[in-house]
Amino acid sequence: MNVRLDLTGSRSAVAFPIAIHNKVLFTLVIVAVAAVVSLGFISYAPNRLVSGASIPLWVAAGSLPTIAIAILGAILLAACCIAPNTLVHYGVAVAAGLLLLLVLAELGHAASVLASNAKPSSRMSLGAASWVLVACAMLAVADALQRVAASISVQLIAVIAIGTGIVMLAVTGTFDTLSIAREYVIRRQVFAAALVQHMALVGTSVGAAVAIGFPLGVAAARRRGLQDSMFAVLNILQTIPSIALFGLLIVPLSALVAAVPWLAAIGIAGIGVTPAIIALVLYALLPVVRNTSVGLTAVDPSAVEAGRGIGLSNRQIFWQLELPLALPVFLAGLRIVTVQAIGLAVVAALIGAGGLGTFVFEGLGQYAVDLVLLGALPAIFLALGADFILQVVSSLLRQRFAL
Amino acid sequence: MIEIDSVTKRFGERLIVDRLSLTVPAGGFCVLLGSSGSGKSTTLRMINRLIEIDSGSIRVGGQDVRSVPAEVLRRRIGYAIQSIGLFPHWTVEDNIATVPRLLKWPQPRTRDRVDELLQLFRLEPEIYRAKYPHQLSGGEQQRVGVARALAADPELLLMDEPFAAVDPITRDALQAELTRIHRATTKTIVFVTHDIEEALRLATQIAILHEGRIAQLGSPLEILEHPASDFVADFVSGQGLGLKLLSVRKIGAHMRTGVSAEGEPLNVDTSLRDALSVMMTRRTDRLPVCDAEGHPLGIIRLTDLVR
Numbered sequence: 001m002n003v004r005l006d007l008t009g010s011r012s013a014v015a016f017p018i019a020i021h022n023k024v025l026f027t028l029v030i031v032a033v034a035a036v037v038s039l040g041f042i043s044y045a046p047n048r049l050v051s052g053a054s055i056p057l058w059v060a061a062g063s064l065p066t067i068a069i070a071i072l073g074a075i076l077l078a079a080c081c082i083a084p085n086t087l088v089h090y091g092v093a094v095a096a097g098l099l100l101l102l103v104l105a106e107l108g109h110a111a112s113v114l115a116s117n118a119k120p121s122s123r124m125s126l127g128a129a130s131w132v133l134v135a136c137a138m139l140a141v142a143d144a145l146q147r148v149a150a151s152i153s154v155q156l157i158a159v160i161a162i163g164t165g166i167v168m169l170a171v172t173g174t175f176d177t178l179s180i181a182r183e184y185v186i187r188r189q190v191f192a193a194a195l196v197q198h199m200a201l202v203g204t205s206v207g208a209a210v211a212i213g214f215p216l217g218v219a220a221a222r223r224r225g226l227q228d229s230m231f232a233v234l235n236i237l238q239t240i241p242s243i244a245l246f247g248l249l250i251v252p253l254s255a256l257v258a259a260v261p262w263l264a265a266i267g268i269a270g271i272g273v274t275p276a277i278i279a280l281v282l283y284a285l286l287p288v289v290r291n292t293s294v295g296l297t298a299v300d301p302s303a304v305e306a307g308r309g310i311g312l313s314n315r316q317i318f319w320q321l322e323l324p325l326a327l328p329v330f331l332a333g334l335r336i337v338t339v340q341a342i343g344l345a346v347v348a349a350l351i352g353a354g355g356l357g358t359f360v361f362e363g364l365g366q367y368a369v370d371l372v373l374l375g376a377l378p379a380i381f382l383a384l385g386a387d388f389i390l391q392v393v394s395s396l397l398r399q400r401f402a403l
Numbered sequence: 404m405i406e407i408d409s410v411t412k413r414f415g416e417r418l419i420v421d422r423l424s425l426t427v428p429a430g431g432f433c434v435l436l437g438s439s440g441s442g443k444s445t446t447l448r449m450i451n452r453l454i455e456i457d458s459g460s461i462r463v464g465g466q467d468v469r470s471v472p473a474e475v476l477r478r479r480i481g482y483a484i485q486s487i488g489l490f491p492h493w494t495v496e497d498n499i500a501t502v503p504r505l506l507k508w509p510q511p512r513t514r515d516r517v518d519e520l521l522q523l524f525r526l527e528p529e530i531y532r533a534k535y536p537h538q539l540s541g542g543e544q545q546r547v548g549v550a551r552a553l554a555a556d557p558e559l560l561l562m563d564e565p566f567a568a569v570d571p572i573t574r575d576a577l578q579a580e581l582t583r584i585h586r587a588t589t590k591t592i593v594f595v596t597h598d599i600e601e602a603l604r605l606a607t608q609i610a611i612l613h614e615g616r617i618a619q620l621g622s623p624l625e626i627l628e629h630p631a632s633d634f635v636a637d638f639v640s641g642q643g644l645g646l647k648l649l650s651v652r653k654i655g656a657h658m659r660t661g662v663s664a665e666g667e668p669l670n671v672d673t674s675l676r677d678a679l680s681v682m683m684t685r686r687t688d689r690l691p692v693c694d695a696e697g698h699p700l701g702i703i704r705l706t707d708l709v710r
Contacts, residue, residue: 306488309453309561310502310552311478324492 018081024143025092026080029073032136036069040127042110047121048179048368054127060110065102069133072099076140089148093158096140101165103133108174115177123179125370152395159388179370180377187359187374195378198355201345202382205277206338209284214330216285217292227293234286242344245282246351249275276353280344284337291333295326331394335387342383346375356382404429404591405450405559410459412445412615419445421615422459427608429558430589434602437612438638443595446612447561450593451480463559478502481552481560481590485567487544489536495521495547496532502555520550523584542573549581553590562594566601578604599639603627603651611635623651649676649708657710658692660701668693671700675708 020026040054041061058066072095079092111124141162145155175181184191220227240248254270257263268274299322307317349357356375363371405427412420420442427433435443448454450461452473461468468476489498496517503513521528524546536544545565552560566574582605585592596602602609603623611618611626618638619631627648630636640647655671668691669678681690688705 300488300491302484302486302488303490304488305486306482306484306548306551307490307501309451309477309482309484309488311474311476311505312501313474316505321490 020080021082021084022080022092022147025076025140028136028140028143029077029080032133033073035129035132035136039129039132041129042107042114043123043125043127044114044118045123045125046119048123048370049366052123052125055110055114057106057129060114060127061106065106065109069099069102069106072096072102084147086148089144093141093144096137096144097158097162097165100134100137100141100162101169103130103137104166105169105174108169108176108178111175111177123182123370124177125179152392155388156392180373183359183368183370183374191359191374194354194356194358194375197353198342198345198357198379198382201273201276201280201348201353201355202338202341202386205280205345206284206334206341208277209281209288209337210334212281213285213288214292217289217330218296220289220293221296230289231286234289237282238286242279242283242347243350245279246275246348249278250351253278272352273354275351276345276348280341280348283344284341287333287336287340288330291329291336292326295329295333296322298329299325328394328398331390331397335390335394338386338390339383342379342386346379349375404431404464405433405593406460406462406465407446407450408460408462410446410449410461411457412442412449412454413457419615420449423612423615423617424459425610425617425620427591427593429591432585432592432594432605432607434594434596434606434609435612436596436599436602436609438597441612442615443597443612444563447563447593447595450559451477451482451561453477478505478555479557479559481549481555481557483545483549483552483560483562483565485564487548487565489544489548489551491536493535494532495526495534495536495539498536498547499551499554501551506555508555516554516556520553523553523587524550524580526550540573541569542577545569545573545577546580553584553588558591560590560592562592564596565594567596567598574601581605599647600650603647611638613638624648627651646676649679650674654678654692654703657707658701658703659707662702663699664689664691664702666691668697668699669703670695678703679705679708 036057039056041057042055043052044055045052057069061069075095076092076099079088079095082088107126107130114124115122141158145158148154150158169175176185216230220230237245250270253268253275257268257270303321303325304317307321312320345353345355346357346360349355349361356379359375360372361375363369363373363375405425407423407425409422409424410420411418411422423442423446425433425446435446437443445454449456450463450468452468463476463480490501493501496514499517499520500513503516508516517532518528521531526543526546531539531543531547536547539547549562549565552562566577569577578601581592584590585605594602594605606623608620609623609626610620613634619626619635621629626635626639627644630639652675653671654669654673654675657675658671666685666687669681671692671694678690682688682705689702691702692700694700
């Protein structure tokens with residue numbers, strides 16, 4: 001028998017009785033429901049090293065929170081079937097945001113209930129279902145905001161509202177018994193240092209990549225031939241796997257430091273921060289150079305021609321016309337590079353550069369997933385935050401210049 | 404006044420402008436007319452040194468253009484092009500104020516000048532000052548482009564096919580405005596086009612360029628009535644020589660004095676073509692003619708048009 005689920009809402013021979021207007025949200029709700037039904041909400045292990053037992057949502061959180069989560073899910077499911085309008089989308093964003101906070105609160109709550117009946121060495125970590133729920137709720141918020149084409153200020157309000165909710169939960173101790181929080185408590189001192197170190201690695205390498213890549217991009221935009229050869233070299237660099245590049249830099253740098261002793265005196269070494277920054281800069285160069293060059297070549301030649309014709313000097317044409325007009329494309333490149341560097345800097349911990357990657361590799365070595373998360377989650381939030389901030393900046397610039 | 408004296412320009416082996424000499428008197432409206440590749444744009448762009456000349460000399464107001472830095476020269480010469488080239492990230496006001504700001508005019512003076520120019524082009528300052536180029540129609544953009552070229556009150560205005568990309572109705576309006584502004588400001592204008600009708604309509608002086616040389620220089624009427632060569636005759640007349648003659652001849656030279664007729668009088672500067680058009684619409688074969696102040700001068704009859 002061939003029964004077709006008709007998601008488009010058009011009438012066909014064997015049609016689904018209700019039209020699904022928002023297929024994305026519908027999929028998210030179905031995935032979330034499937035995850036909650038089949039996977040554990042929270043994972044309980046008697047100690048850090050053994051793998052835990054999965055506990056489903058209704059057991060872990062109790063009946064009332066489960067019903068609350070189910071009601072929010074039902075509201076979102078119902079929203080899929082209403083003809084879309086701005087109000088529905090905002091409603092979806094609010095409901096999904098509430099769902100996100102509720103799931104997090106219940107995670108913390110369930111963990112503390114479990115902890116009160118267990119030994120201090122026991123570990124409560126996030127189950128697969130809670131990951132899926134959190135991810136689906138976040139995607140539902142993002143999708144709803146996208147559908148109303150939310151202005152940057154509305155997006156900012158949404159991010160601040162959800163962020164404040166999560167911070168409030170954390171400050172009131174909701175997450176304290178979750179294993180990732182326990183890993184954090186043990187490493188509180190080291191964590192702050194690692195976070196700062198990570199941001200310093202990213203900041204230095206992105207700064208250096210802009211300092212080197214911007215002039216190269218300008219040169220590439222001016223000379224066609226230069227552009228082709230430059231991109232060829234940078235493309236090859238981009239294809240080298242990151243771990244390999246980190247490793248490859250150790251040998252020549254060590255040799256260099258051995259040959260020129262004063263380099264060691266200013267802190268340059270074959271392993272550690274130096275090769276990490278060099279590698280991150282090399283990876284960042286291609287997007288910076290390419291976007292600078294593309295942004296400049298995309299500037300309307302008639303504006304430049306008219307500017308020259310009415311008496312702007314070459315310098316004025318560059319600073320007052322070409323640069324502002326190329327800026328949005330350049331900033332898009334900067335966004336790519338920053339997010340990429342935050343991720344790659346995690347790997348740099350392998351060659352002793354420090355940063356959040358330290359926890360990731362330590363956790364991998366100890367088979368302690370929560371420790372891996374202590375490194376990975378902040379890196380993800382750093383990347384999302386940097387991406388959002390640069391998006392705000394570039395959208396403000398677009399507004400200012402009405403591009 | 405512009406004196407172009409035996410100017411030559413080569414791009415590689417190709418001779419683009421060949422010992423070209425041309426004098427445009429102050430307040431003149433000189434149209435460089437020719438097909439593509441005739442050297443008209445190159446000649447124009449050598450005046451403000453967007454292209455440097457190989458040999459010969461160009462003087463603007465008696466001063467050799469190479470005796471001052473190119474940027475300083477260009478700020479004294481207005482420049483408008485077919486693709487307009489408004490700065491997309493600047494408002495209309497900022498666009499028009501470009502050269503006054505480069506010349507460091509005081510702010511109130513710049514602002515007054517912007518308003519004055521917007522009014523000259525019949526763009527309401529309150530509405531248009533803060534708009535961005537992408538919010539304007541093609542015709543409005545070109546008005547702003549020409550306003551920007553005129554902003555620092557240059558004695559000389561160079562225009563490179565400025566109306567070639569706008570629709571015929573807008574082009575007609577822009578040509579009328581340019582004629583009005585030329586009369587009101589007495590600026591010297593050098594205007595490049597390949598459109599003969601446009602040249603006949605705007606010019607006080609037409610230079611027909613062919614292969615980097617001037618094939619003929621003269622008033623629109625001279626060029627139509629006495630083409631210097633077969634090339635010029637072919638180039639300017641084509642099918643509608645008679646109609647073109649009607650559009651460049653004024654009724655002043657064809658009217659009869661001491662007679663009067665009924666109806667709204669025509670100005671003595673009206674072209675024969677417009678007079679014919681009025682006769683057609685009024686279904687009459689004679690029209691009264693008056694001078695600029697409205698005093699009756701005589702009449703023009705249908706048969707006078709072909710004399």
